Structure formats: C-alpha cells, structure tokens
Amino acid sequence: MTNKVEICEVENPHEKVIEKVKEMMPDEETLYDIAELFKVFGDSTRTNILTALFESEMCVCDICELLGMTKSAISHQLRVLRQSKLVKARRVGKEVFYSLADDHVVKIFEMAIEHVLE
Amino acid sequence: MTNKVEICEVENPHEKVIEKVKEMMPDEETLYDIAELFKVFGDSTRTNILTALFESEMCVCDICELLGMTKSAISHQLRVLRQSKLVKARRVGKEVFYSLADDHVVKIFEMAIEHVLE
DNA sequence: CCGTTAGTTGAATAATTGTTCAACTGTTTT
DNA sequence: AAAACAGTTGAACAATTATTCAACTAACGG
Numbered sequence: 001m002t003n004k005v006e007i008c009e010v011e012n013p014h015e016k017v018i019e020k021v022k023e024m025m026p027d028e029e030t031l032y033d034i035a036e037l038f039k040v041f042g043d044s045t046r047t048n049i050l051t052a053l054f055e056s057e058m059c060v061c062d063i064c065e066l067l068g069m070t071k072s073a074i075s076h077q078l079r080v081l082r083q084s085k086l087v088k089a090r091r092v093g094k095e096v097f098y099s100l101a102d103d104h105v106v107k108i109f110e111m112a113i114e115h116v117l118e
Numbered sequence: 119m120t121n122k123v124e125i126c127e128v129e130n131p132h133e134k135v136i137e138k139v140k141e142m143m144p145d146e147e148t149l150y151d152i153a154e155l156f157k158v159f160g161d162s163t164r165t166n167i168l169t170a171l172f173e174s175e176m177c178v179c180d181i182c183e184l185l186g187m188t189k190s191a192i193s194h195q196l197r198v199l200r201q202s203k204l205v206k207a208r209r210v211g212k213e214v215f216y217s218l219a220d221d222h223v224v225k226i227f228e229m230a231i232e233h234v235l236e
Numbered sequence: 237c238c239g240t241t242a243g244t245t246g247a248a249t250a251a252t253t254g255t256t257c258a259a260c261t262g263t264t265t266t
Numbered sequence: 267a268a269a270a271c272a273g274t275t276g277a278a279c280a281a282t283t284a285t286t287c288a289a290c291t292a293a294c295g296g
Binding site for chain 2: 017018030038039040042043051052054055056058062107109
C-alpha cells in the first residue's frame with residue numbers, strides 16, 4: 001500500500017528534527033507576543049524615544065525638540081509605547097512626563113547595540 | 119533685548135535635560151541600525167524561523183513543514199535574515215541548510231521572552 | 237473669562253511590506 | 267536527456283502603518 005510513505009515517516013531524519021524543534025519552541029502565543037514587542041521596537045522614532053528615556057524622564061515637548069519632530073507625531077508613538085506597557089506617564093500641570101515602565105527594555109537594547117556594533 | 123530667551127536658555131531645566139540626554143544617546147547611525155534589526159525581528163514568520171534555528175539547523179523544506187507555509191514565503195523571509203547577517207546557508211546536494219550566524223540573537227530573544235512572560 | 241501652552245486624537249495620505257503566483261536555476265535520479 | 271525535487275526570484279496585490287493636518291481637551295496666567 002503506502003509503504004514508501006510509512007518508511008519515510010519512521011526513518012526520515014528530517015521528520016525527527018522537525019519533531020524535536022517543535023517540542024523545544026516556545027508556544028505560539030509567546031512567539032506572537034515576541035514579534036509584537038519587536039515590531040514596537042522596529043521604528044526609528046520609537047527607538048529614539050526609548051533610548052532617550054534611558055537617561056531621564058522627559059515631557060512630550062522635550063522629546064519633540066530632541067528629535068526635531070511634531071508634538072502630534074511623538075504623541076502618536078508614545079501612545080503605542082504606552083499601550084505596549086513600555087512607558088508610563090505622569091501629569092505635572094500642563095506637562096506630561098514620560099519614563100520607562102520596565103528595566104527589561106534596557107537590557108534588550110544593550111544586547112542589540114552590542115550586536116550592531118559587532 | 120532678548121533677555122527672556124537668554125534667561126530661559128540658562129535657567130530652563132528642560133534645556134539641561136535635553137542637552138544631557140543628547141550626550142548620552144548612541145549616535146544616529148547606531149540608533150538606525152538598532153531599529154532595522156528590531157524591524158527584522160518584528161515579524162512572526164521570521165521570529166518563528168529564528169527560534170526554530172535555536173534548536174537545530176534546518177533545510178528550507180523542513181522549515182516550511184514546521185510552520186505550515188510555502189517554500190516561496192519562507193525563502194523570501196530567509197533572504198531578509200541572510201541580508202541582515204542573522205542566518206547563514208550551506209548547500210548539501212539539492213537542499214540548503216540554514217543556521218544561526220550569531221549568538222547575540224539568542225540572548226536578545228531570551229530577554230524578550232522573559233519580558234513577554236512578565 | 238479669555239488667550240495661551242501642552243498634549244491627545246481621528247481621518248487621510250503615502251510608504252512600506254508579507255504573501256502569492258509563476259517562472260526560473262541547480263542538483264539528483266532514472 | 268528528461269523528469270523530479272529543492273530552492274530562489276520578481277512582479278502584483280493586499281494589508282499595515284508612520285506622519286501630517288485639523289480639531290479637540292486640559293491646565294495655567296492675566
């Protein structure tokens with residue numbers, strides 16, 4: 001009958017590799033979340049904002065001046081960073097100060113900097 | 119004359135923060151490269167491929183089977199990973215085996231996994 | 237209370253990008 | 267030599283997304 005296929009399924013070393021890899025890989029949801037996290041990091045404006053916040057909390061206007069961009073553009077990106085729980089905001093009078101919500105980000109970026117500098 | 123402006127420039131704590139942050143931030147090119155690296159990581163297919171390769175080198179067909187995607191789609195993404203020097207390829211007969219080109223990737227992903235698992 | 241400053245938001249536009257499809261290059265097998 | 271298999275590639279399409287613009291809210295100062 002389908003002898004050839006059966007033999008392949010049992011003997012084929014490729015199938016074994018696939019099986020092994022499948023077991024070791026993080027679950028689908030985790031992998032999706034990782035991609036989503038990196039997607040947030042994968043924009044120059046957002047990496048600029050985040051690395052700026054490594055040094056000090058800043059209000060929106062300061063970030064605008066630092067990066068030479070409009071308040072609207074920065075605010076939109078801060079919203080993305082807020083929704084991803086990467087930054088937090090606190091209001092002081094008319095100004096809103098943003099800061100990092102998490103230390104992991106710093107470590108991930110340190111690794112990335114190490115990588116791009118070879 | 120422009121007293122008000124001068125006083126602001128000297129006294130304004132915002133200006134000082136911006137100055138300090140500017141000094142501490144990585145140079146523009148490095149920041150761009152970091153964003154580019156994260157952009158490559160920011161796609162589910164590519165994160166799936168990379169985490170699969172953490173465990174073992176694999177040929178294109180195996181990756182296709184593992185992820186349930188076409189050869190073309192996988193090949194296109196492997197090209198992106200190759201161009202970013204994240205994976206390397208070696209030909210064995212008709213098959214092309216891919217493997218990680220770098221250990222940094224593993225460390226960056228470990229940090230990311232830690233982060234998404236809170 | 238009115239004007240100003242700081243920041244947010246929704247819609248629109250423009251650019252980027254992931255997958256599919258079809259045609260292609262190599263390599264092995266018969 | 268031809269068929270079959272593994273993989274690559276370019277064009278096309280669809281979907282996502284970053285910035286701009288304009289209108290808005292919130293807080294402060296006179």
